[in-house]
Amino acid sequence: MQPRNIWQAMSRPGYALSPWPWRSAGYLLTGALTGAVLLVGIVVSAVAGGVLALALVGLPLLLGTALAGLPVARLERARLRLVDGDPAHDPHLPPAAPGLRAWLTTRLRERATWRELGHALLFAALLWPVDALALTAGLLFPAAVTATPLLMATVGDGREAKVLKLWTVTSWPAAAGAALLGVALLAVGAYLLGVAAGARAGLTRLLIAPREAGLHAVVTELTRSRVRLVDAFEAERRRIERDLHDGAQQRLVALTMTLGLARLDAPPGPLADQLARAHDEAGRALEELRELIHGIHPQVLADYGLAAAVADAADRSAVPVDVDLDLTGRLPGSVEAAAYFVVCEALANVARHSGASRARVGGGHRDGRLLLEIGDDGRGGARAGAGSGLTGLADRVSVLDGRLTLSSPVGGPTLLRVEIPCAPCLPCETAEHCA
Numbered sequence: 001m002q003p004r005n006i007w008q009a010m011s012r013p014g015y016a017l018s019p020w021p022w023r024s025a026g027y028l029l030t031g032a033l034t035g036a037v038l039l040v041g042i043v044v045s046a047v048a049g050g051v052l053a054l055a056l057v058g059l060p061l062l063l064g065t066a067l068a069g070l071p072v073a074r075l076e077r078a079r080l081r082l083v084d085g086d087p088a089h090d091p092h093l094p095p096a097a098p099g100l101r102a103w104l105t106t107r108l109r110e111r112a113t114w115r116e117l118g119h120a121l122l123f124a125a126l127l128w129p130v131d132a133l134a135l136t137a138g139l140l141f142p143a144a145v146t147a148t149p150l151l152m153a154t155v156g157d158g159r160e161a162k163v164l165k166l167w168t169v170t171s172w173p174a175a176a177g178a179a180l181l182g183v184a185l186l187a188v189g190a191y192l193l194g195v196a197a198g199a200r201a202g203l204t205r206l207l208i209a210p211r212e213a214g215l216h217a218v219v220t221e222l223t224r225s226r227v228r229l230v231d232a233f234e235a236e237r238r239r240i241e242r243d244l245h246d247g248a249q250q251r252l253v254a255l256t257m258t259l260g261l262a263r264l265d266a267p268p269g270p271l272a273d274q275l276a277r278a279h280d281e282a283g284r285a286l287e288e289l290r291e292l293i294h295g296i297h298p299q300v301l302a303d304y305g306l307a308a309a310v311a312d313a314a315d316r317s318a319v320p321v322d323v324d325l326d327l328t329g330r331l332p333g334s335v336e337a338a339a340y341f342v343v344c345e346a347l348a349n350v351a352r353h354s355g356a357s358r359a360r361v362g363g364g365h366r367d368g369r370l371l372l373e374i375g376d377d378g379r380g381g382a383r384a385g386a387g388s389g390l391t392g393l394a395d396r397v398s399v400l401d402g403r404l405t406l407s408s409p410v411g412g413p414t415l416l417r418v419e420i421p422c423a424p425c426l427p428c429e430t431a432e433h434c435a
Contacts, residue, residue, distance in 0.1 A: 004085040006198040010191060020083075021190035024197035027082040028135040031200065034079075035128020038072060042124050067107060069116030072123065073208040080204060083197045088209035112208075119207040127200065134196035138189035146182025149175040256282045305329075306336045310361055313344050318351040319359050319376070326364030335422045338400055339372055342393050346374040346416050349390075354378025354414060365422075372418040380412035390416075 003009040009020040070092075077088035091112040095102040107113045144164055152161035152175045160170045169175050259279040266272040301309035307327045314321035330336070343361055350359045356378030363372040382390070383406070394404040402420035 006083040006194050006201070010194045010198075015194070016187045016190040021193050023082045024190075024193040025135060025139050027079060027197045027201070028131040028193065030079055030082075031123075031131040032128050032135060034072075034075065035123050035131065038068075038120060039124040039128070042068070042121070067113065067117075069113065069118070069120040069208075070107070072120040073116040076119075076123075076204050077209050080201055080209065083201045084205065088205065091208075091210070116208050119204070122207075127203075131196070131200065134193065138192035138196065139186075142182050142185035142189045144182070145185055146179050148178035148182065252282060252286045256286055301336060301340050306331060306339055309336075309340050310343050313340070313347060314361060317347045317359070319347070319354075319356055321347060322358070322360040324360070324362040326366075328365075331365065331370060332422055335370060335400060335420050338396050338402070339370060339418065339420065342397065342404070342416075342418055343372065343374060345393055349382065350374075350376045350378065350414075353382065354380075354412075356412075356414075363418075368421060368423060370418075370420045370422055373415060374418075375413055375415040377413050379410075380408045380414050381410045382406065382408035382414050 003012060003020070006020055006024055009015055009018060015021070074090075077090065080088045092110060093106060095106040141164060148161055148163055148169055149172070151163075152159075152169060152172070155161065160168050161175060163169055163178055169178055256279065259275060259282055263272060263275040263279050266275050300312050305327065307325045310325060311323050314323045331339075347359060347361075350356050354376050356376035359374065359376040361372070361374050363370070365371075390404070390406060397404045397418055397420060400420050400422070402418060404419075405417045406415075407417075408414040
């Protein structure tokens with residue numbers, strides 16, 4: 001497996017002959033050049049800002065100085081790829097609205113902007129000279145020693161050569177020895193370059209590209225994609241319900257009517273008996289299809305909302321159910337669908353397992369959250385993972401950042417509580433278009 005960063009590369013044999021020392025040298029070289037240019041720019045901006053402090057151009061100039069860390073940080077995150085293969089995520093948030101004013105407001109209020117400005121000042125004042133010093137000690141000096149025979153042949157006319165301006169070589173054997181020493185220094189310098197580049201990259205990542213920001217961005221995108229998948233799933237459910245209602249159900253109705261007419265016209269006998277059985281089977285198939293359609297996405301939920309759908313489910317429950325829902329408007333479609341199926345599954349569990357004589361469904365929308373409580377006066381003892389489907393309900397609620405809690409002591413009563421954060425739709429919006 002290829003090393004992901006300079007530290008992994010240095011821990012492996014053959015590092016000195018790999019491209020990583022040259023990548024480290026390139027990282028330090030570009031850092032030294034960028035830092036020198038940045039220092040000149042900051043000095044010029046400071047001088048111009050002081051001279052024009054009372055002029056109209058002074059404020060934009062000072063504002064530009066405050067935002068100077070943004071392009072520097074962007075360039076630094078790009079340079080990190082030379083010595084660190086892990087992505088350097090941008091910690092800045094998108095503006096709340098389009099336009100320059102919203103962008104400036106967002107950037108000036110972010111801690112990342114001021115952290116990047118501090119990094120730019122540190123870069124201009126201290127870091128780039130360190131880059132230049134490490135590059136000189138790890139590459140330029142060893143290269144100059146290695147080039148001693150070349151210097152002696154070109155500059156010294158074959159008689160002598162100055163090595164780093166420190167000592168003079170006057171013979172070819174001495175020049176060859178200096179070249180061998182330079183090769184050894186290059187091997188040592190490769191590790192010096194790697195250490196300097198790795199430490200420099202680590203400091204840069206800490207200041208302007210923390211790994212936590214990348215994890216936060218990944219978690220945010222996963223949450224958004226999960227919500228998009230829920231919305232797509234609900235849209236697909238509605239499409240299947242519509243296709244079944246408008247297609248297969250209508251054909252079954254027509255078939256039932258045809259069989260019924262044929263049954264009336266047929267004379268008594270085996271044929272009439274077969275038509276009667278076929279007519280009954282078609283009727284039962286139609287009833288099952290209607291139940292299936294109702295379970296996929298009931299029309300009352302789409303047309304009238306969660307309160308009406310819960311009331312309808314309570315009317316169809318085998319156990320008497322008291323409903324007290326305080327919902328004055330529509331909620332997002334995914335929230336209504338999840339809440340409805342939680343209620344239906346809970347009431348089904350009450351009828352099958354609890355032995356209750358009565359159940360209740362209560363709650364409402366308060367403080368930006370949909371609260372639902374489904375309780376019964378049964379024997380209790382319910383728990384997740386015991387065939388009750390509560391684990392699936394909890395997963396369905398958690399997709400919407402909600403929470404499902406269960407209280408069911410042995411002997412009862414049982415209380416299932418659901419909380420889903422959501423905002424109510426505007427009066428002019430439907431649940432399908434509410435975000």
